[in-house]
Each structure stands twice: as C-alpha cells, then as structure tokens.
Amino acid sequence: MKRITNFLPFFATIPLGFMAQSTSAQKLISKPNVIYLYADDIGYGDLSCNGAKTVKTPNVDLLAKQGVLFTNMHSAASTCTPSRYALLTGEYAWRREGTGIAAGDAGSIIRPGKFTLADVFKNAGYQTGVVGKWHLGLGDKTGTQDWNGHISPGPSELGFDYSFIMAATGDRVPCVYVENEHVVNLDPKDPISVSYKKNFEGEPTGKLNPEMLKMHPSHGHDQSIVNGISRIGYMKGGKSALWKDEEISTVLTGKALAFIENSKDKPFFLYFATQDVHVPRVPNPRFVGKSGMGPRGDAILEFDWSVGEVMKTLERLHLDKNTIVILTSDNGPVVDDGYKDQAAELLGKHKPAGDLRGGKYSSFEGGTRVPGILSWPGNVKPGVSDKLLCQVDLLATFAEMLKVKLPANAGPDSQDHLNTWLNKGGKGRKYLVLQQNGKDHLSIENGRWKFILPGEGPAFDKNVEIELGNLNKDQLYDLSVDIGEKVNVAKKNPQIVEKLRAKLEQVKAGK
Numbered sequence: 001m002k003r004i005t006n007f008l009p010f011f012a013t014i015p016l017g018f019m020a021q022s023t024s025a026q027k028l029i030s031k032p033n034v035i036y037l038y039a040d041d042i043g044y045g046d047l048s049c050n051g052a053k054t055v056k057t058p059n060v061d062l063l064a065k066q067g068v069l070f071t072n073m074h075s076a077a078s079t080c081t082p083s084r085y086a087l088l089t090g091e092y093a094w095r096r097e098g099t100g101i102a103a104g105d106a107g108s109i110i111r112p113g114k115f116t117l118a119d120v121f122k123n124a125g126y127q128t129g130v131v132g133k134w135h136l137g138l139g140d141k142t143g144t145q146d147w148n149g150h151i152s153p154g155p156s157e158l159g160f161d162y163s164f165i166m167a168a169t170g171d172r173v174p175c176v177y178v179e180n181e182h183v184v185n186l187d188p189k190d191p192i193s194v195s196y197k198k199n200f201e202g203e204p205t206g207k208l209n210p211e212m213l214k215m216h217p218s219h220g221h222d223q224s225i226v227n228g229i230s231r232i233g234y235m236k237g238g239k240s241a242l243w244k245d246e247e248i249s250t251v252l253t254g255k256a257l258a259f260i261e262n263s264k265d266k267p268f269f270l271y272f273a274t275q276d277v278h279v280p281r282v283p284n285p286r287f288v289g290k291s292g293m294g295p296r297g298d299a300i301l302e303f304d305w306s307v308g309e310v311m312k313t314l315e316r317l318h319l320d321k322n323t324i325v326i327l328t329s330d331n332g333p334v335v336d337d338g339y340k341d342q343a344a345e346l347l348g349k350h351k352p353a354g355d356l357r358g359g360k361y362s363s364f365e366g367g368t369r370v371p372g373i374l375s376w377p378g379n380v381k382p383g384v385s386d387k388l389l390c391q392v393d394l395l396a397t398f399a400e401m402l403k404v405k406l407p408a409n410a411g412p413d414s415q416d417h418l419n420t421w422l423n424k425g426g427k428g429r430k431y432l433v434l435q436q437n438g439k440d441h442l443s444i445e446n447g448r449w450k451f452i453l454p455g456e457g458p459a460f461d462k463n464v465e466i467e468l469g470n471l472n473k474d475q476l477y478d479l480s481v482d483i484g485e486k487v488n489v490a491k492k493n494p495q496i497v498e499k500l501r502a503k504l505e506q507v508k509a510g511k
C-alpha cells in the first residue's frame with residue numbers, strides 16, 4: 001500500500017477510467033516494466049521519424065508516434081564504452097581512468113560494488129536482464145579472463161539477474177556469446193584463447209591472408225579472421241561457439257523476447273543493446289538489398305525489425321500499456337568505420353546525423369545528440385520534446401520514480417528528470433557535460449549554447465571522415481539558430497564563454 005501512496009502524484013494524470021481498474025492494474029502501473037533499447041551507432045538522422053527519407057523505419061516511427069520524441073537527447077559521450085559507463089553508473093565516464101573504447105579482453109570497467117541502473121530496478125523488486133552488446137569489460141583484470149570457465153565479475157555483479165551478451169563489439173574478438181558469464185556452446189575440447197598483444201601461431205589474419213576474407217577492412221580490423229571477416233584482436237579455438245554475423249540480430253532479439261516472456265509475471269527491466277548498426281555490418285539475408293543503401297541501410301532496417309518484434313511481443317502478452325520503452329543510441333553515426341561495406345558509396349542523399357555537424361568520435365552535436373523516444377501508451381502524452389536530456393540521468397530518474405533510495409555516492413552526475421522523460425512539463429537539464437572518447441575533450445551545453453573546450457588533436461579524422469571538433473581555441477555555438485554549429489561565436493560572446501567554462505570547471509570539481 002505504501003508504494004501506491006508514493007505514486008499518488010503520478011496517478012494524478014492517469015485517466016479516471018484507468019484508476020478504476022483492479023488493484024492489480026494499479027500495482028502494475030506503480031511498477032511498469034522498462035525496456036531500454038540501445039542502438040549502436042545509429043545517428044540522429046538515420047530514422048524516418050527524425051526525417052530520414054531514403055531509409056524507412058516504420059516500427060520506430062510507430063513507437064515515436066505513440067510516445068515522446070526527444071529532439072535534444074544525448075548519449076554522455078560520442079563513443080560506446082564511456083556512454084554505456086555513464087548510462088549504467090550515472091557517473092560521467094571522464095571522471096574515471098580506463099573508460100575509453102574497451103578492448104575485447106578488458107577487465108570489468110565498472111567495478112563490483114558500484115551502484116548501477118540495474119541495481120535501481122533490482123532494489124525495487126524487478127527482474128533485471130541485459131541482452132546484446134556489453135563493451136564494458138568482463139573479469140577482474142585485462143587479459144586474464146578464463147573464457148572457458150566462469151567469466152566474473154560481469155553483469156551479475158552489477159545488478160543483472162540474467163545476461164546474454166557479446167563481450168565487446170562485433171568487430172572485436174572473442175566472437176562468441178556469453179550467457180550468465182559462460183561462453184555459449186563451447187566445446188571444452190576446443191578451448192578459446194584471446195590476446196590483444198600477439199597472434200597465435202599458425203592462425204590466419206586479415207593482414208596476411210586477405211584471400212580468406214568475404215569482407216575487407218578499410219582501416220584497422222586486420223587481425224584474427226572469424227567467418228571470413230577479420231577483426232580487432234586475436235583469438236583461437238572455440239569453433240562451436242563462434243557467432244554467425246548474419247544471425248546476431250535474430251539471436252539477440254530472440255533472447256530479448258524470451259526474457260520478456262519469462263519475466264511477464266513480475267516487473268522487469270530489460271537492457272537490450274543491439275549490435276546494429278555497428279561494424280561489421282552483416283545483416284540477415286532477410287534484409288540484404290532491402291534499403292538500397294548497402295549493409296549500413298539494411299542494418300537500420302534490421303534494427304527496426306528488432307524494435308517491431310519487441311512491440312509485437314508486448315502486445316501479445318498484454319504488457320504494452322504497462323511497459324515503458326525507451327529507444328536511443330550510444331553515440332552518433334559513422335559511415336566508414338573500418339570495413340569496405342559500400343556504406344559511403346551507397347549513401348546517396350541520406351544524412352546519418354541529419355543537420356548536425358560531426359558524428360561518432362566528435363565533440364560536435366552529431367557525436368552525442370542521438371535519437372530518443374519514450375513510449376508508455378496510456379500514461380505518457382505523445383508529443384515532441386526539445387528539452388535537454390542525457391542518458392546519464394536514467395539512474396536518478398528511475399530511482400525517483402520507483403522511490404529507491406540511492407546509496408551515498410551513487411550516480412554522482414545523474415539527475416532526476418522524471419517529469420521531462422514522461423513529458424509532464426519538466427524543463428530538462430540546465431547543463432550537460434559531454435565528451436569524445438578520450439577524457440580530455442569536453443564540452444558543455446545548456447539547451448541553447450554549446451561550448452567546446454580548446455583541445456589538441458586533429459580537427460578531422462580521415463579514416464572515418466568525421467570532423468572531431470578539436471580546435472586550439474574556444475568554440476561557442478548558438479544552437480538555437482545554428483544547429484549545424486557552423487559559426488563559432490566565442491569571440492563575440494566572451495561572457496557566455498566564461499560562464500560556461502566556469503560551470504564546466506565546477507562540474508569537474510564535483511560541485
């Protein structure tokens with residue numbers, strides 16, 4: 001009963017008809033299921049609800065139509081590992097060493113004992129699960145995991161009751177699924193060895209054996225060959241456990257749906273992190289050639305399919321009105337991310353970042369302003385919100401919603417913005433600090449102004465053809481009139497620059 005009282009303000013906006021339903025419906029609504037659908041490298045402009053014309057994403061569009069479409073939603077960083085670190089811990093990744101793009105044999109970057117987003121749900125009595133790309137390290141120390149035994153610490157030490165994950169990324173070894181911290185389908189007679197230092201004797205590599213490749217690297221990605229694709233890192237053995245790239249989305253989606261089905265009688269939190277549209281892009285034959293844009297476009301269609309499957313399953317199980325679905329992405333888009341997959345040649349007029357400048361790896365908006373949707377039919381008013389939001393806030397936001405008391409030091413950068421996420425008149429963030437992959441390139445924005453600290457490093461990455469946003473002087477953009485960050489107005493607005501610089505210093509100092 002106590003819990004329901006806690007939710008009185010929440011019920012205040014729920015139509016009376018809904019309130020009049022049975023006690024069990026009330027109980028359910030006080031603890032809606034939550035599915036966090038995390039795309040990989042899908043940019044702001046990659047979805048038709050955000051203006052994409054060439055590629056159509058009808059399932060995502062439907063989700064957006066029945067929910068809130070956020071136009072100013074950010075990942076905390078413009079690459080995967082720091083974004084995911086911030087999402088799960090509620091702490092900006094740049095506060096911690098070793099939170100840049102993780103190797104496939106990295107030790108657990110979030111150390112056991114750290115309070116996570118999954119712990120919020122677990123403390124509220126939820127069943128918690130993670131399916132898909134992990135990329136936050138596994139095991140105690142880099143390079144010391146036993147891939148043939150119990151790989152711990154892992155998701156189960158970080159609040160997840162169930163896990164079915166890819167250790168790192170599709171382009172990094174080991175190319176196997178790990179379920180509840182054990183490699184799936186492993187034949188003990190063919191153990192797995194992994195190294196990020198040197199190859200295993202006699203094993204082919206993309207560099208030395210290009211004739212064995214069905215997809216060739218454009219930069220990097222020339223080490224161990226798995227399924228005719230050379231990867232980052234070396235591995236040997238584990239033949240029966242190797243994933244088939246064409247099947248990854250089907251397998252992961254199947255595991256996500258099974259988790260939903262198995263958890264349907266209790267409240268659940270599912271963190272479903274798709275491999276689409278990260279490289280190597282090898283969509284299932286069902287999608288091949290369907291977008292007209294090559295594997296990258298086809299992988300977007302495949303992502304949309306996964307979203308549709310989740311929605312259909314919720315409907316079939318009559319959970320659709322009792323489930324919050326959040327859809328977003330871990331960083332902005334990249335076209336050529338290291339394989340010759342024709343993504344650039346077949347791009348046509350499609351703009352993966354929409355009108356934003358930069359993309360993945362960048363300090364510009366294209367790096368972190370990503371698609372954002374929250375749907376909760378019957379409970380959240382559909383609409384469009386331009387409020388400044390960040391994934392780092394989900395920890396505090398759900399803690400507020402579920403009345404979970406956070407331990408001291410939990411989620412130091414996470415702010416409760418429940419009313420904004422639920423489209424109930426919240427104002428969103430006043431300030432948000434963003435980062436590139438490294439921890440030294442920071443920017444800050446306040447909903448109108450974006451200030452990028454002077455930083456070393458190239459302005460442009462020729463391999464991925466992305467403007468990184470590095471400049472040896474202050475950059476200030478007025479996003480209210482210049483969403484494409486074309487005109488640096490730092491010189492004209494010294495007071496705003498100094499205010500934002502001071503605020504950034506304050507956040508850095510943890511004040």
Ligand code: NG6
Binds near residue numbers: 040081169219220232
């Ligand atoms: C880069 C990889 C890129 C991708 C990225 C991580 C090379 C040349 N490039 O180092 O292909 O894997 O790391 O992407 O190796 S992320 O979305 O997981 O952050």
Ligand code: CA
Binds near residue numbers: 041079080
């Ligand atoms: Ca990514």
